[in-house]
Amino acid sequence: MDLNELKNKVRETPAFVFDEKGIDANLSQLVNLKKKSGCQVLYSIKALPLERVLKKAAEYLDGLSVSSLFEARLAKEVMGETGSIHLTTPGIRDDEFNELIELCTHISFNSINQYQRLIPSAITEESFGFRINPKLSFSEDSRFDPCRQYSKLGIEIEALDCIPKKIQGVHFHTVFAHQDFLPLEKIVVLLKRKFGHKLIELKWMNFGGGYLYNQILDQEPFTNLVRQLKTEFNINVYIEPGKAVVGNAGYLVSTVIDSFSSDGKSVMVLDTSVNHNPEVFEYQRKPNLLEEDKKGAYSYLLVGSSCLAGDLFGEYRFTTELKIGDRVVFVNVGAYSLIKANRFNGYNLPDIYWADKTNRVTLIKHNTYENYHQQWVE
Ligand SMILES: Cc1ncc(COP(=O)(O)O)c(C=O)c1O
Numbered sequence: 001m002d003l004n005e006l007k008n009k010v011r012e013t014p015a016f017v018f019d020e021k022g023i024d025a026n027l028s029q030l031v032n033l034k035k036k037s038g039c040q041v042l043y044s045i046k047a048l049p050l051e052r053v054l055k056k057a058a059e060y061l062d063g064l065s066v067s068s069l070f071e072a073r074l075a076k077e078v079m080g081e082t083g084s085i086h087l088t089t090p091g092i093r094d095d096e097f098n099e100l101i102e103l104c105t106h107i108s109f110n111s112i113n114q115y116q117r118l119i120p121s122a123i124t125e126e127s128f129g130f131r132i133n134p135k136l137s138f139s140e141d142s143r144f145d146p147c148r149q150y151s152k153l154g155i156e157i158e159a160l161d162c163i164p165k166k167i168q169g170v171h172f173h174t175v176f177a178h179q180d181f182l183p184l185e186k187i188v189v190l191l192k193r194k195f196g197h198k199l200i201e202l203k204w205m206n207f208g209g210g211y212l213y214n215q216i217l218d219q220e221p222f223t224n225l226v227r228q229l230k231t232e233f234n235i236n237v238y239i240e241p242g243k244a245v246v247g248n249a250g251y252l253v254s255t256v257i258d259s260f261s262s263d264g265k266s267v268m269v270l271d272t273s274v275n276h277n278p279e280v281f282e283y284q285r286k287p288n289l290l291e292e293d294k295k296g297a298y299s300y301l302l303v304g305s306s307c308l309a310g311d312l313f314g315e316y317r318f319t320t321e322l323k324i325g326d327r328v329v330f331v332n333v334g335a336y337s338l339i340k341a342n343r344f345n346g347y348n349l350p351d352i353y354w355a356d357k358t359n360r361v362t363l364i365k366h367n368t369y370e371n372y373h374q375q376w377v378e
Contacts, residue, residue: 001019001022001359003251006251006329006361007327007328007329008327010363011351011363013253013271013327014276016252016253016276016352017252017353017355017361018048018249018355019250019355020056021357022334023245027057027060028060030213031061036219037219037222037225038230039226039237039239040236040239041062041238041239042061042062042084042240043061043065043241043242044065044240045066045075046242047242047336047339048334048335049071049074053245054074054075054078061083062084063075063079063083063084063105064086065085065088066104067089068089069100072085072100073103076103084105086206086240087108088107088109089110092107092109092118094117097122104126106126106127106169106206107126108128108129108169108171109129109131109155110153110155127168127169130154130160130163130171131172132156133147133151133153133172134157134174136174136187136190138178143283145174147174154171162198163195163198167202168203169205169206170202171206172187172206172207173209173240175210176210179212179215180216180218181222184211184221184222191205199229200233200234203236204237204238205235205237206237206238207237207238208239209240209241209243210241211244215244242335245335246334246335247333248331248332248334249334250332250334250337250338251331251333252272252277252329253329254270254327254328254330255271255325255327256323256325257271257324265301266298266301267300267303268301269303270305270328272304272305273305274306274311275306277330278341279337279340281308281310287313287314287330287333288330288332289302289329290328290330291329292317293318296317296318297319298319299317301314301315302328305347307345308344338350343375348367348372349367351365351367352364352366
């Protein structure tokens with residue numbers, strides 16, 4: 001897709017554009033990884049549960065991974081009777097469990113208590129696992145670290161002396177946007193040390209998400225690990241990436257709607273805000289901008305249009321002057337942006353466009369005042 005043309009191809013802003021070629025390229029890389037290693041790949045739909053993406057993932061991959069009843073229902077709607085649907089969450093409700101076991105093929109319990117409470121009502125054919133917490137941290141920032149102190153995510157590995165007969169698999173997810181396979185290698189060593197040959201009693205292991213498979217050049221450590229687990233223990237390995245499928249295939253196009261000076265800085269107000277990419281505020285992250293030139297002569301503070309003082313994208317340099325009416329494009333915002341988007345202050349959600357393989361850009365979703373009204377008016 002010609003990125004410079006992209007901003008002129010959407011009718012109104014703010015607008016998310018998802019690039020089919022980019023998603024296909026990411027999925028094809030995962031298919032190669034499957035072929036080389038023998039692992040099975042699920043798309044973690046929490047990153048972007050857009051129907052078109054789910055259908056593509058169902059076509060290329062082995063299934064979907066979900067974290068709630070609504071995600072499980074949507075996944076089942078797309079998958080039908082084919083493929084796998086894996087679920088793990090600290091939030092399984094007793095009154096939802098029966099429906100969840102009908103929808104999902106694999107459920108990993110997040111705590112021993114969750115397992116003991118729910119397992120007696122399980123009478124169907126799905127396969128149960130434990131989400132474990134290997135207590136190996138790979139992030140300095142505890143907000144992204146499932147193995148942080150007092151973690152709510154998974155059963156502490158030390159607390160697990162044996163794996164009950166009804167448990168056929170082990171799930172772990174420990175990193176975020178990671179770019180090497182060292183954490184996986186360390187966790188597998190730990191599991192072998194802890195359970196030894198008893199691992200042969202397991203049918204599957206789910207390595208979770210968190211790895212940017214499309215950006216890791218040396219995939220050999222991964223393929224070796226999967227092959228080793230298959231050979232030594234006859235274990236089926238699953239991975240469930242989200243960001244690696246859609247992260248770099250999503251763009252947010254926005255227009256400058258006001259400009260002024262504040263304490264000597266040029267402030268440019270956009271018709272988007274952290275409402276449309278909440279992680280910018282949550283994690284104080286500066287998203288990349290297509291037009292940014294770090295050596296450019298013009299510097300602007302790009303801000304969102306909400307009332308929140310901290311609704312700021314950051315300071316960016318440009319080679320040419322930026323004016324009201326100009327459009328800018330945030331890149332690499334395909335994952336965890338639209339799904340977290342909200343209508344705070346009554347601002348509409350962005351339009352959604354699909355850029356197909358022929359570079360045709362089509363509007364696929366448009367929200368109106370009626371959608372806002374429906375949410376709040378009885
Ligand atoms: C259990 C689990 N699996 C998969 C994922 C997907 O991770 P990513 O999008 O970083 O690949 C997440 C992300 O939070 C997760 O919590």
